[in-house]
Amino acid sequence: MDFKGIHHVSAITANAAENVKFYTEIMGMRLIKKTVNQDETSMYHLFYGDEKGNPGTELTFFEIQRAARNRPGNNSISGLSLRVPNDAALDYWKNRFQEFGVSCQDMINQGGRKVLPFQDFEGQRFFLVSDEKDTGVKGGTPWSKSPVPAEAGIIGLGPVHLTVPDAGLTAAVLTEVMGFREANRYPSPTAGQPDVIVFETGEGGTGAEVHVEERSDLPPERPGRGSVHHVAFRVENEKELHKWIARLQEKRIASSGFVDRFYFKSLYFREANRILFEVATDGPGFDTDEELEHLGESLALPPFLEPQRAEIEARLKPLPTRF
Numbered sequence: 001m002d003f004k005g006i007h008h009v010s011a012i013t014a015n016a017a018e019n020v021k022f023y024t025e026i027m028g029m030r031l032i033k034k035t036v037n038q039d040e041t042s043m044y045h046l047f048y049g050d051e052k053g054n055p056g057t058e059l060t061f062f063e064i065q066r067a068a069r070n071r072p073g074n075n076s077i078s079g080l081s082l083r084v085p086n087d088a089a090l091d092y093w094k095n096r097f098q099e100f101g102v103s104c105q106d107m108i109n110q111g112g113r114k115v116l117p118f119q120d121f122e123g124q125r126f127f128l129v130s131d132e133k134d135t136g137v138k139g140g141t142p143w144s145k146s147p148v149p150a151e152a153g154i155i156g157l158g159p160v161h162l163t164v165p166d167a168g169l170t171a172a173v174l175t176e177v178m179g180f181r182e183a184n185r186y187p188s189p190t191a192g193q194p195d196v197i198v199f200e201t202g203e204g205g206t207g208a209e210v211h212v213e214e215r216s217d218l219p220p221e222r223p224g225r226g227s228v229h230h231v232a233f234r235v236e237n238e239k240e241l242h243k244w245i246a247r248l249q250e251k252r253i254a255s256s257g258f259v260d261r262f263y264f265k266s267l268y269f270r271e272a273n274r275i276l277f278e279v280a281t282d283g284p285g286f287d288t289d290e291e292l293e294h295l296g297e298s299l300a301l302p303p304f305l306e307p308q309r310a311e312i313e314a315r316l317k318p319l320p321t322r323f
Contacts, residue, residue: 001240001244001247002201003180003202003208003233003234003235003279004056004137004201004208004234004236005136005137005201005202005203005207005208006056006157006207007055007232007264007282008055008059008060008157008280009058009059009077009157009228009231010045010229010232011059011061011062011080011226011229012061012064012067012070012224012228013061013062014063014066014067014122015065015122016046016063016317017317017319018121019061019063020320022120023048023059023120024048026100026102027148027154028142028146028147028148028153028154029146029154030048030050030051030053030145030146030295031048032049032286032296033045033263033286033290033295033300034046034296034299035047035299035300035301035302036299036305037062041315042315043063043064043065044062045060045061045062045063047059047296049140050139050143050155051140051142051143051144052140052287052292053285054140054141055234055264056137056140056156056207056234057139057140057155058157059157062229064225067225068224069122069225069226070222070223071221072218072221073221073222074163074164074165074218074220075273075274075275076162076163076220076223076228076275077161077162077227077229077230077231078125078161078162079126079127079160079161080125080127080157080160080161081115081126081158081159081160081206082128082129083128083131083154083155083156083157083206084129084130084154085130085131085139085153085155086130087130089130089151089152089153090107090114090128092149093116093152102121103119104116104117104118104119105118110129111185111186111198112184113206114129115128123225124226124228127161134206135204136200136205136206136207137202137204137206137208139206140156142154156206157207158206158209159198159206159209160209160210161213162210162211162212162213162273163215163221164273164275165273167194167212167213167214169272170271170272170275171212172272173253173271173272174199174210177247177251177253178233179201180200181199181201182199183198184197184198185197189213190215193214193215194214196212196213197212198210198212201233210231230268230275230276230277230278232266232278232279233278233279233280234282235281237282237283238265240281241265241266241267241279241281255268255269261280262284262288262303262304263284263285264280264284265281266281299312
């Protein structure tokens with residue numbers, strides 16, 4: 001019952017139009033699905049990914065227009081990563097960020113890999129991580145129409161970073177319930193704090209890691225624009241998903257049970273430090289209701305929301321497909 005890696009991550013933006021501009025024009029990712037939050041249809045849910053929107057490449061955003069700025073803290077998904085092919089690509093991105101005025105820091109070594117920390121226009125915290133030495137889960141294929149050259153293009157999601165008051169609680173859920181294994185440790189970026197613990201699943205590598213940082217000195221995060229809502233982990237199909245539903249029941253961990261998101265099937269639960277985890281199937285996929293060459297060009301709704309299309313569209317501000 002090993003997970004195949006990270007499936008997607010979902011974050012919060014207060015401005016869908018600027019979000020699309022940043023992630024397509026600057027980051028060079030493909031807008032693979034323009035839809036709505038199925039639990040609150042008045043807000044956009046935007047999906048970015050590689051050429052086909054493969055699992056493991058999907059970065060998604062809920063638009064909450066009045067969201068205050070995130071106040072970083074504990075009990076949070078405190079950092080996301082995007083994979084690039086090699087160390088040379090990081091040099092390209094350093095120059096690109098300077099050209100476009102994107103906030104970034106100097107390159108650092110993080111557990112044996114070169115990474116480039118940066119923030120988007122709302123302060124969302126990212127690392128670009130080099131796959132120079134990676135031998136784990138394979139990345140995707142950069143978008144063919146990206147303004148970023150393919151040799152430096154983003155090929156998927158990298159490690160997810162968690163900040164928690166008690167790393168042992170999260171470690172127990174990851175290893176004893178979810179089947180992760182400890183793979184590495186590296187010094188905390190904050191002096192005087194315990195080492196960051198690296199956990200991996202499946203084939204391991206940059207596409208299958210969770211990095212857990214313990215910080216006993218922080219208050220809980222106050223989420224807003226620039227925060228991360230949840231992280232999802234990959235399973236092959238619905239049969240595997242039901243095994244995970246049964247496993248959580250066996251461990252007496254409360255969960256949502258089976259949820260049909262149309263593009264994939266899911267379940268949700270909170271780990272011991274209250275961070276929201278999702279388990280999601282690899283399929284059916286984002287070309288279920290749109291042709292591959294036209295992904296993300298119009299508002300897509302799952303069949304159970306289609307009867308409400310006129311009402312939903314009336315509440316949304318139209319987004320251009322190209323800037």
